[in-house]
Amino acid sequence: MIISRMKPVSELLDYVAGEEKIFLIGCGICATYCASGGKRELMFVKKVLEDAGKTVTGMLVVEGVCVVGRTKKHLEYYPEAYNSDSIMVFSCGTGISVVADLVPVKVHPGTDTLFSGAIVAPGVFEEKCSMCGKCELEWSQGVCPHTICPKGIFNGPCGGVHDGKCEVNSERDCAWAVMYERAKRNGCLDELERPREFKDWRDNIKPRRIVVRSGKIVHH
Numbered sequence: 001m002i003i004s005r006m007k008p009v010s011e012l013l014d015y016v017a018g019e020e021k022i023f024l025i026g027c028g029i030c031a032t033y034c035a036s037g038g039k040r041e042l043m044f045v046k047k048v049l050e051d052a053g054k055t056v057t058g059m060l061v062v063e064g065v066c067v068v069g070r071t072k073k074h075l076e077y078y079p080e081a082y083n084s085d086s087i088m089v090f091s092c093g094t095g096i097s098v099v100a101d102l103v104p105v106k107v108h109p110g111t112d113t114l115f116s117g118a119i120v121a122p123g124v125f126e127e128k129c130s131m132c133g134k135c136e137l138e139w140s141q142g143v144c145p146h147t148i149c150p151k152g153i154f155n156g157p158c159g160g161v162h163d164g165k166c167e168v169n170s171e172r173d174c175a176w177a178v179m180y181e182r183a184k185r186n187g188c189l190d191e192l193e194r195p196r197e198f199k200d201w202r203d204n205i206k207p208r209r210i211v212v213r214s215g216k217i218v219h220h
């Protein structure tokens with residue numbers, strides 16, 4: 001899931017200073033889950049904008065603003081969106097960009113996109129992967145060195161590890177200490193000791209795009 005949080009109200013109001021008519025778009029999937037852009041949040045923003053003397057011309061929640069065709073189709077039923085001074089979008093940055101690509105009016109981001117995360121409990125989200133393009137979780141025992149270690153160290157713990165805790169945040173276990181314990185448990189400590197090739201970052205060159213046909217990547 002893509003984790004985002006609503007921007008502070010003061011920032012949203014700054015964006016629309018000088019504008020009168022604003023259309024709101026939320027996302028019915030990720031942003032609804034993390035309470036940054038579902039129906040409830042749009043109602044909240046509507047009231048904030050109206051209290052500031054603005055007109056909210058309409059609201060739309062798309063089940064996945066990131067699905068370009070779906071968002072485009074929905075927008076066809078909302079001509080008021082195109083007749084507004086701006087559209088404020090409450091989804092991940094991908095969804096916001098999708099709307100900006102589709103409409104001929106100014107688009108404001110209503111959220112800050114934080115990370116791709118696991119839902120570990122209702123309302124609790126944790127980053128596990130930074131989507132680097134070449135996964136290292138085999139030798140790293142399912143602990144991402146790029147993400148769980150704040151320094152992103154790929155070749156062993158830094159000198160700051162103390163009693164298995166991370167020097168950046170002493171409440172957290174050192175990623176490398178966790179890797180070591182798991183490797184020991186799994187009987188594969190040699191995987192940590194083995195020299196590795198330099199990491200291949202080519203699949204991290206942005207913007208990334210793939211085309212999948214019949215379950216196969218046909219263009220990269």
Ligand code: SF4
Pocket residue numbers: 128129130131132133134135136137144145146147
């Ligand atoms: S190595 Fe880490 S950042 Fe890269 S794909 Fe695997 S989990 Fe994600």
Ligand code: SF4
Pocket residue numbers: 148149150151152153156157158159160161162165166167168169173174175176177
């Ligand atoms: S203590 Fe461990 S997790 Fe923390 S920065 Fe150093 S190597 Fe990374």
